[in-house]
Amino acid sequence: MVWCVCVWLLARTSVPSLHLSGLDVHRYFSQRTLDRTASFGRGVDLLWVLGVVAELAALVVLTRMMPPRARAIGLGRIGTAVIVGMVLLVTLWFVALPFSLAELWWEHHWGLGPFDVGAWLAGQWSSLGPEAVTALGTIVLLVGLAGRFRRWWLVAGPIVVAIAAVFALLSGWLAAAASHPLRDPQLAADGRSLARIEHVPGTPIRVQEVSKWTDQANAFTAGFGPSTRVVLWDTLLDGRFTRGEERAVIAHELGHVRSRHILKAVGWTALLVLPILWLLDLVTRRRGGVGDPANLPFAILVLTVLGLLVTPVENAVSRRYEAEADWRSLNATHDPAATRALFRAFARTSLEDPKPPLWDYLWLETHPTVGQRIQMVEEWRKRESARDERRPANRS
Numbered sequence: 001m002v003w004c005v006c007v008w009l010l011a012r013t014s015v016p017s018l019h020l021s022g023l024d025v026h027r028y029f030s031q032r033t034l035d036r037t038a039s040f041g042r043g044v045d046l047l048w049v050l051g052v053v054a055e056l057a058a059l060v061v062l063t064r065m066m067p068p069r070a071r072a073i074g075l076g077r078i079g080t081a082v083i084v085g086m087v088l089l090v091t092l093w094f095v096a097l098p099f100s101l102a103e104l105w106w107e108h109h110w111g112l113g114p115f116d117v118g119a120w121l122a123g124q125w126s127s128l129g130p131e132a133v134t135a136l137g138t139i140v141l142l143v144g145l146a147g148r149f150r151r152w153w154l155v156a157g158p159i160v161v162a163i164a165a166v167f168a169l170l171s172g173w174l175a176a177a178a179s180h181p182l183r184d185p186q187l188a189a190d191g192r193s194l195a196r197i198e199h200v201p202g203t204p205i206r207v208q209e210v211s212k213w214t215d216q217a218n219a220f221t222a223g224f225g226p227s228t229r230v231v232l233w234d235t236l237l238d239g240r241f242t243r244g245e246e247r248a249v250i251a252h253e254l255g256h257v258r259s260r261h262i263l264k265a266v267g268w269t270a271l272l273v274l275p276i277l278w279l280l281d282l283v284t285r286r287r288g289g290v291g292d293p294a295n296l297p298f299a300i301l302v303l304t305v306l307g308l309l310v311t312p313v314e315n316a317v318s319r320r321y322e323a324e325a326d327w328r329s330l331n332a333t334h335d336p337a338a339t340r341a342l343f344r345a346f347a348r349t350s351l352e353d354p355k356p357p358l359w360d361y362l363w364l365e366t367h368p369t370v371g372q373r374i375q376m377v378e379e380w381r382k383r384e385s386a387r388d389e390r391r392p393a394n395r396s
Contacts, residue, residue: 003271006267006271007271010264010267010268010271010317011317011320013259013320013321013323013324013327014259014324014327014328015320015323015324015327016383018375018376018379019375019379020368020372020375020376020379021372021375022375023354023371023372023374023375023378025354025355025371028340028344028354028374029344029347029354033347033348034354034355036110036351037347037351037352037353037354038353040106040110040351040353041351041353041356041360043106044103044106044364045357045360045364047099047102047103047106048099048363048364050099051096051099051100052308054095054096054099055092055095055096055304056301056304056305058091058092058095059092059297059300059301059304060301062087062088062091062297063297063298063301066084066087066294066296066297067294067295067297068294070083070084070293070294070296071294077143077144077147077291077293078140078143078144080293080294081139081140081143081144081293081296082136082140083293084293084294084296084297085135085136085139085140085296086136088139088296088297088300089132089135089136101117101120104117104120104213107214107216110351111215112214112215112216112349112350112351113213113214113215113216114212114213116212116213119212119213120213122212123210123212123213130167130170130174134163134167137163138160138163139296141156141159141160141163142156142277142290142299143290143291143293143296145159146281146289146290146291147291147292148291151281152277152281152290152291153274153277153278153280153281154274156277157270157273157274157277160269160273160277161266161269161270161273164266164269165266168223168224168262168263168265168266169223169224169225169227170223170227171222171223171227172222172223172224172227172228172229173223173227173229174222175206175208175220175222175223175229175231176204176206176227176229178208179206179207179208179209179229179231180206180207180209181204181205181206181207182205182206182207182232183207184237186243187237187243187246187247187250188205190243190246190247190250191203191205191230191250191254194247194250194251194254194332194333195254197251197332198251198254198255198257198258198328198332199258200228200254200257200258203228203229203230203254203257204228204229204230205229205230205231205232205250206229206230206231206232207231207232207233207234207237208231208232208233208234209234210233210234210235211233211234211235211238214233214235215235215349216233216235216349216350217233217235217236217240217241217249217345217346217349217350218233218235218236218350219231219232219233219236219249219250219252219253220253221253221256221257221261221262222262223262224260224262224263228257228262230250230253230254230257232246232249232250232253235349236249240345240349241342241345242338242341244333244335244337244338244341245338245339245341245342245345247333247335247338248329248333248335248338248339248342249329249342251328251329251332251333252325252326252328252329253325254328254329254332255324255325255326255327255328255329255332256321256325258328259321259324259325259328261321261324261325264321268314268317272310276303276306276310279302279306280299280302280303280306283302284298284299284302308363311362311363312362312363315362315363315364315365315366318366318367319365319366319367319368322366322367322368323368323372323373323376326339326368326373326376327376327380330376330377330380331380334384336377336378336380336381336384339377340374340377340378343370343373343374343377344370344374346370347370352369352370353369353370354369354370354371354374355369355371356369
C-alpha cells in the first residue's frame with residue numbers, strides 16, 4: 001500500500017487532463033518532412049535493435065565462457081569481482097561502439113552533423129568515466145553484500161539509492177565543468193526573469209559546446225540543490241532558432257528544476273531497486289547467487305533483460321515529466337506561437353518523427369511526440385482564450 005501511494009505521489013504532475021491524441025500532423029508538416037523523419041527514425045530504430053541484440057549475445061557468450069576463468073583468477077571475492085567487472089564493462093563498451101558510430105554516421109548522412117569520431121569521443125568522455133567508475137563500484141558492492149547476507153538486496157537497495165542520489169548531485173557540477181556561462185546578455189536576462197517566474201531564482205544557465213560532432217539542438221537539467229544547472233547546447237544558439245524559441249527551451253528546463261524532477265527520478269529508483277534486486281537474487285540463486293563473481297555475466301544479463309522490461313514504464317514517467325516541463329514553459333512564457341514553432345523546428349533540425357511507431361514510442365521515446373507537444377500548445381491556447389473570455393463577466 002505504501003509503495004502504491006509513493007507511485008501515485010511521484011506520478012502526479014501539474015498538467016491538467018488533456019487530450020493529446022488525434023492531431024492531424026499534415027496541418028503542421030509537409031509530406032516531405034514526414035517522409036524524412038520516418039526514414040531517419042527507421043534507421044535509428046534498426047541500429048537500436050541490432051545494438052540490443054549484440055549486447056544480449058555478448059552477455060550470453062560471457063555467461064558461458066567467464067565462470068571457469070573467473071574461478072581460476074584466485075584474487076578472492078572482491079578482487080575477482082573487480083577483474084570480471086572490468087572485463088564486462090570493456091566488452092560491452094566495445095560491442096556498443098560500432099552501433100554508436102553507425103548512428104553518428106547515420107546522423108551525418110541525414111545532415112545532422114559532421115562525422116567527427118574524435119570530437120564525438122571527447123564529448124562522451126566527461127560522462128563515460130564517472131559512469132564506468134559508478135558501475136564498477138556498484139558491481140563490487142553487490143558481490144560483497146551478497147557474499148555476506150542472505151537477504152543482501154535489503155541492504156543493497158538503500159545503498160544503491162544513495163549512490164544514485166550522489167551521482168545525481170555530482171552531475172550538476174560535472175555539467176558545469178564541461179560548459180561555460182551563457183554569454184548572450186539579452187538571453188541571460190531572459191533566463192533570470194524566467195527563473196523568477198518559475199520560482200527558482202539564481203539557477204545557473206550554461207552552454208555546452210557540441211557543434212563539433214552534432215548539429216542537433218538540445219538542452220538538459222543536471223543536479224539538484226546547490227549543484228542545479230540548466231545547460232543549453234551551443235547548437236541551440238547558432239541562429240536557427242528565434243529568441244522566443246530559445247526562451248521556451250530555457251523555461252522548459254527551469255520547469256524541470258521547479259518540479260524537482262531530478263529528485264523525483266531518485267525517488268523512482270528507490271521504488272524500483274528493491275523489486276529488481278529481489279528478482280535478480282531469485283533468478284541467480286540456482287547458479288550460486290550474485291555473491292559468486294563467476295555469476296556476474298549472468299547477473300548482468302538478467303539485469304539487462306529486466307531493464308528492457310522496465311524501460312516502457314521509465315519512459316512513460318519521463319514523458320509525464322517532460323509534458324509538465326512543457327506546460328510550465330507555456331505558463332511562464334505565455335508564447336504559444338514560439339513554443340509551437342520550436343516543436344515544429346525539431347522535425348527539421350533533429351528529424352524527430354511527429355508520429356513514431358508504437359513500439360518506438362514505448363521503448364525509445366523519453367519525451368512526448370512532436371505531435372503531442374503541438375497538441376498541448378493548442379490545448380493551452382484554448383484554455384487561455386476561454387479564461388480571457390470569462391474575465392470581463394467576472395469583473396462585472
